[in-house]
Amino acid sequence: MERIMSELSTSLGKINLQSPILNASGTFGTEYFNFFQQGILGAYVTKTITLKPKIGNPPPRLYETEAGLLNAIGLQNPGLKSFLNNDLFDLREYLKIPLIVSFSGATQEEFIRMLEGLELHCGIYGYEINISCPNVENEGIAFGTNPDIVFNLVEKLARLTDRELIVKLSPNVTDIALIAQAAEAGGATSISLINTLYGMAINWETGKSRLSIPVCGYSGIGIKPVALALTYQTARAVKIPVIAMGGIHSWQDALEFFYAGASAIAIGTANFSNPLTIPEVYQGLLNFLTQRNLNLKDIIGKVN
Amino acid sequence: MERIMSELSTSLGKINLQSPILNASGTFGTEYFNFFQQGILGAYVTKTITLKPKIGNPPPRLYETEAGLLNAIGLQNPGLKSFLNNDLFDLREYLKIPLIVSFSGATQEEFIRMLEGLELHCGIYGYEINISCPNVENEGIAFGTNPDIVFNLVEKLARLTDRELIVKLSPNVTDIALIAQAAEAGGATSISLINTLYGMAINWETGKSRLSIPVCGYSGIGIKPVALALTYQTARAVKIPVIAMGGIHSWQDALEFFYAGASAIAIGTANFSNPLTIPEVYQGLLNFLTQRNLNLKDIIGKVN
Amino acid sequence: MQYKILPVEKIEKIRTNYIQITIKDEDFASQCNPGNFFQIKADITSQCRRLFKPISVYNIEEDSISFLIKVIGGGTRALAALKTGDKLKIYGPLGNAFPLRQDSKILMVSGGTGYPPLAFLKKRLDSSNNILFLHGGASKDDVFPCDCSYTIDGSFGNKGIVTKDIADLLKKESFDCIYSCGPVNMLKTLAQIVAPIPHYVSMEAYMACGVGVCYGCVIPTNEGYLRVCYDGPIFEAEKILWKEL
Amino acid sequence: MQYKILPVEKIEKIRTNYIQITIKDEDFASQCNPGNFFQIKADITSQCRRLFKPISVYNIEEDSISFLIKVIGGGTRALAALKTGDKLKIYGPLGNAFPLRQDSKILMVSGGTGYPPLAFLKKRLDSSNNILFLHGGASKDDVFPCDCSYTIDGSFGNKGIVTKDIADLLKKESFDCIYSCGPVNMLKTLAQIVAPIPHYVSMEAYMACGVGVCYGCVIPTNEGYLRVCYDGPIFEAEKILWKEL
Numbered sequence A, B: 001m002e003r004i005m006s007e008l009s010t011s012l013g014k015i016n017l018q019s020p021i022l023n024a025s026g027t028f029g030t031e032y033f034n035f036f037q038q039g040i041l042g043a044y045v046t047k048t049i050t051l052k053p054k055i056g057n058p059p060p061r062l063y064e065t066e067a068g069l070l071n072a073i074g075l076q077n078p079g080l081k082s083f084l085n086n087d088l089f090d091l092r093e094y095l096k097i098p099l100i101v102s103f104s105g106a107t108q109e110e111f112i113r114m115l116e117g118l119e120l121h122c123g124i125y126g127y128e129i130n131i132s133c134p135n136v137e138n139e140g141i142a143f144g145t146n147p148d149i150v151f152n153l154v155e156k157l158a159r160l161t162d163r164e165l166i167v168k169l170s171p172n173v174t175d176i177a178l179i180a181q182a183a184e185a186g187g188a189t190s191i192s193l194i195n196t197l198y199g200m201a202i203n204w205e206t207g208k209s210r211l212s213i214p215v216c217g218y219s220g221i222g223i224k225p226v227a228l229a230l231t232y233q234t235a236r237a238v239k240i241p242v243i244a245m246g247g248i249h250s251w252q253d254a255l256e257f258f259y260a261g262a263s264a265i266a267i268g269t270a271n272f273s274n275p276l277t278i279p280e281v282y283q284g285l286l287n288f289l290t291q292r293n294l295n296l297k298d299i300i301g302k303v304n
Numbered sequence C, D: 001m002q003y004k005i006l007p008v009e010k011i012e013k014i015r016t017n018y019i020q021i022t023i024k025d026e027d028f029a030s031q032c033n034p035g036n037f038f039q040i041k042a043d044i045t046s047q048c049r050r051l052f053k054p055i056s057v058y059n060i061e062e063d064s065i066s067f068l069i070k071v072i073g074g075g076t077r078a079l080a081a082l083k084t085g086d087k088l089k090i091y092g093p094l095g096n097a098f099p100l101r102q103d104s105k106i107l108m109v110s111g112g113t114g115y116p117p118l119a120f121l122k123k124r125l126d127s128s129n130n131i132l133f134l135h136g137g138a139s140k141d142d143v144f145p146c147d148c149s150y151t152i153d154g155s156f157g158n159k160g161i162v163t164k165d166i167a168d169l170l171k172k173e174s175f176d177c178i179y180s181c182g183p184v185n186m187l188k189t190l191a192q193i194v195a196p197i198p199h200y201v202s203m204e205a206y207m208a209c210g211v212g213v214c215y216g217c218v219i220p221t222n223e224g225y226l227r228v229c230y231d232g233p234i235f236e237a238e239k240i241l242w243k244e245l
């Protein structure tokens, strides 16, 4: 077991993970631990929280396309206060793996206030700064598209914490490597990508948008080649570790992302089509590496 | 037949089309007219040509992913001179539908020289300015990502021609509507979109990139939701007609794009998986509109 | 809640486009209450990256659980193509359950695929209650055993929508409680007619996770957007903001 | 070149992982020359948005065309699952053909799935020629009728790769012309050994359109990147830049 653990262990900027598999924010909850053991997961990433409660977008919020999933959740969440008083308490109690809190703000000040609030609580190993959600107007994506704004924001946040500081990037930009470099320069200790692509679907019989907001977030199988390309571009542009996600459904998919330069990967939409994706990816990677007598670190970034 | 024709007729900026279906550049040739009649197509768009011949990228250039196609053709073409002396001659002879020449340049001067060269030849109804191919270093995509450069380029070109001037946009940008507006301000008479997304695939058994260049172009089913979102955003941002493409495989897919604001659509990758896609889309649209007693123009942009 | 891959015990075609699938599992059978549902899908390659589909518990007999499923799209078509012994993937039971009344006069109203959860509920309500069960559908193929059937096309039972006689009925009889499930427009109409009688509706929504984590299946309520899969599928009708639906 | 949807006349499993599919079509049968190929795929839903697969003509008898296909991935697996009477989608014939020699001493060398086009070629070369046909494969399951067989694992015929004895052979006998088809490394080795004898190779490449419009299937030649589907699949070996392959 010792040996097994080390084959799949990996590092983010400041923390080591026993497993290179994380959950993608917003697609996972402790409910899934009814299906497999916690230890399979390297760390637990919360759904993105905001300072104030957010009601989210009206329904319908979901639509499955031919090759993926559209969502228009709009970051519905009970807000920081409720998180600190309810969820954090439960999670800290329950989790045996590192907890990473994903959060987002409408302004730089909001991000700062949230980080300050979270810093006062123990049991948090790191943050995922969501500057990339396409489903909200003020929050999120505006920040994620401008390198200067990203640099300024991350620099302020980095000064306030010694914890892992992951910046989650949007794929809907001209040059993701530039944004990643800005985050790195600002003090991010790792980068995660990709959040959802812009997507849309229309009911051809009625002409109605399938979801309550026309342009929403696209995830799943169909975005895998895009996610892989952006992971490759980003991993080559920065020195900090990259956590990659976007359409990963199998251990073979996961291998592609490691080869492209990811130090860890995350499973999102695949949790829905197969709630056992995470343990299956874990077992598949383990078999692959064992058979070849390799450690994960031997293949990270080794695409040729 | 008169009535039938009018149901599906549409307009670009300066030309009227008997059918709203075009072929996507680089995915079609007159060979396909072995399978169906020319008149099904509104206009014939050539593969992108460049001033000098281009040898293109080394093989392998193709890989089919779970939900689409990766290509790394790299604009292989015999160059303008050969096009004018061979292909243009044949096409003019052969085609009964409008001919649109797609071209690209490495510099603004190249674009201008090409347009000037093409202007001297009759039988060309319009141009598709490809500023968006992800597979070449100098050509294409650099131009397509900066609104000022797009405006300058298009303005110069628009002064030199009275023909339809279509500007083809890349989806790999932060705000496609801005680029479209720049092209419109410069004098483009219509916009086409989307060119391929960035994509990549790696052979998990060997760690090798599936194609000769790692980050290449992604098309087909998987990009449809993205193409639809960008069509919607663009059609709302400009007044000139939009020619939409990206993963269209069926007449139902085509309807989605018309509802989102496209005045015409183009079929690319679907030609490969079903060489009868174009006539099937044509017939499907015709039946749909006839049954509902509608003209195409009644539904363009009418998403709700 | 558990995840399992189980063989189909029995699959039957019911009328033109319903199927009844029965599986056998002691854990599942003992955990289900009326209103609960499972996420299920056919274990075949073409489905491997598709979402699970929420299906209510229709009947439980000893270790057997039955589902009554209308075939409408890809997911249900794949289920309909299963044969005895083929595998299906399933997790649950999910969601909350109908509160079980006693000594009450109860009106049950279902439309279309809203039938199965109410049929199961009826079996679990004890004999101290007095129940009237109305069910409606588009045509005779959508009608199932109940006290009074309605079809839009008049091909079976009373012609018209299932809610059409309820206002009159309530003038004549009084009910302690209403249970309902069906298309949202039917529920909306019903909610208006029967208020302020306590009214529990089982709601439907497009789902991804089915376990409450994605917030994709919400409906508008006076407590904000609540998740059908987790906070529901059973809601008090008066909580729901029907106008926004 | 035409597009058709045709029923499978006959489908046979050959050894462990080859299939032979026969279709009947007068137009097609009359248009094919050795070296030509078709783009084909199974007409089933799971294939509907997948690419066609290039497959060489293996045999023609009257109106019947046969293909000999190795099952290696999704497209060929779907073909292997077809039954007599099932439909396949097909367009062609495509590509150029082998030049047909006369009064010549000919060496034919194939490896693996390179066998079918050479087998067809052999049938079409007239009796004025004197032909030696060598074929090699990984093991006995990859061997087909020819003059001399090779298997890597030695399970049938000579042990080793099909090219291993050719240098010696050429010292003893002289040939006017070589035809070959097979894995690129085999062809590369062969080209080196047999130069400067006229040598025609049938090349393989991943294809999308199959008709020359996408420029996806190129190989490096002394005239630039040429399309296997349109400029080939038959090339003069000396034209190909083997080092870049």
Ligand SMILES: Cc1cc2nc3c(=O)[nH]c(=O)nc-3n(C[C@H](O)[C@H](O)[C@H](O)COP(=O)(O)OP(=O)(O)OC[C@H]3O[C@@H](n4cnc5c(N)ncnc54)[C@H](O)[C@@H]3O)c2cc1C
Binding pocket: C037, C053, C054, C055, C056, C057, C058, C067, C068, C069, C070, C071, C072, C073, C074, C075, C076, C077, C113, C116, C117, C203, C204, C205, C206, C207, C228, C233
């Ligand atoms: C809690 C719950 C319990 C359910 N119980 C049952 C049951 O016992 N028996 C049964 O037959 N069905 C039941 N349903 C409905 C069932 O889940 C859907 O019919 C099924 O998901 C359709 O999947 P599909 O892939 O076949 O069709 P899809 O391809 O997903 O859909 C086909 C068409 O139906 C529409 N549609 C899909 N799902 C819904 C929905 N939930 N509400 C309204 N329109 C929809 C789609 O927009 C599309 O137009 C239940 C739903 C919920 C939420």
Ligand SMILES: Cc1cc2nc3c(=O)[nH]c(=O)nc-3n(C[C@H](O)[C@H](O)[C@H](O)COP(=O)(O)OP(=O)(O)OC[C@H]3O[C@@H](n4cnc5c(N)ncnc54)[C@H](O)[C@@H]3O)c2cc1C
Binding pocket: D037, D053, D054, D055, D056, D057, D067, D068, D069, D070, D071, D072, D073, D074, D075, D076, D077, D113, D116, D117, D203, D204, D205, D206, D207, D228, D233
């Ligand atoms: C002109 C031509 C004629 C051919 N004739 C025949 C024939 O008569 N009989 C026959 O069995 N096969 C023939 N082939 C090869 C056949 O086209 C491929 O085996 C087939 O396309 C594989 O498709 P698939 O979907 O089953 O596998 P895929 O899923 O496409 O591939 C499975 C694996 O094989 C690799 N692969 C796929 N295609 C090729 C290729 N062309 N070259 C090298 N590696 C490849 C892939 O990279 C992958 O690793 C021919 C190919 C060409 C170009």
Ligand SMILES: Cc1cc2nc3c(=O)[nH]c(=O)nc-3n(C[C@H](O)[C@H](O)[C@H](O)COP(=O)(O)O)c2cc1C
Binding pocket: A024, A025, A026, A027, A047, A048, A069, A071, A073, A075, A102, A130, A133, A168, A193, A194, A195, A196, A218, A219, A220, A221, A223, A245, A246, A247, A248, A266, A267, A268, A269, A270, C208, C214, C216
């Ligand atoms: C239903 C849903 C909800 C999501 N919620 C969040 C969120 O709250 N915060 C966030 O950063 N990303 C969110 N995402 C994006 C995912 O974390 C992930 O970046 C994206 O879905 C791509 O990965 P996938 O293809 O594996 O799903 C959400 C995605 C989905 C499908």
Ligand SMILES: Cc1cc2nc3c(=O)[nH]c(=O)nc-3n(C[C@H](O)[C@H](O)[C@H](O)COP(=O)(O)O)c2cc1C
Binding pocket: B024, B025, B026, B027, B047, B048, B069, B071, B073, B075, B102, B130, B133, B168, B193, B194, B195, B196, B218, B219, B220, B221, B223, B245, B246, B247, B248, B266, B267, B268, B269, B270, D208, D214, D216
């Ligand atoms: C093999 C291939 C070659 C292409 N060549 C060109 C080209 O020369 N010029 C161009 O503007 N777009 C080119 N494209 C992009 C298509 O025209 C189209 O914009 C894109 O593929 C999206 O549409 P689709 O999903 O329907 O294929 C090419 C695409 C493919 C797949």
Ligand code: FES
Binding pocket: C206, C207, C208, C209, C210, C211, C212, C213, C214, C215, C216, C217, C218, C227, C228, C229, C230
């Ligand atoms: S389906 Fe995910 S929260 Fe209900």
Ligand code: FES
Binding pocket: D206, D207, D208, D209, D210, D211, D212, D213, D214, D215, D216, D217, D218, D227, D228, D229, D230
């Ligand atoms: S496969 Fe398209 S050019 Fe050969």
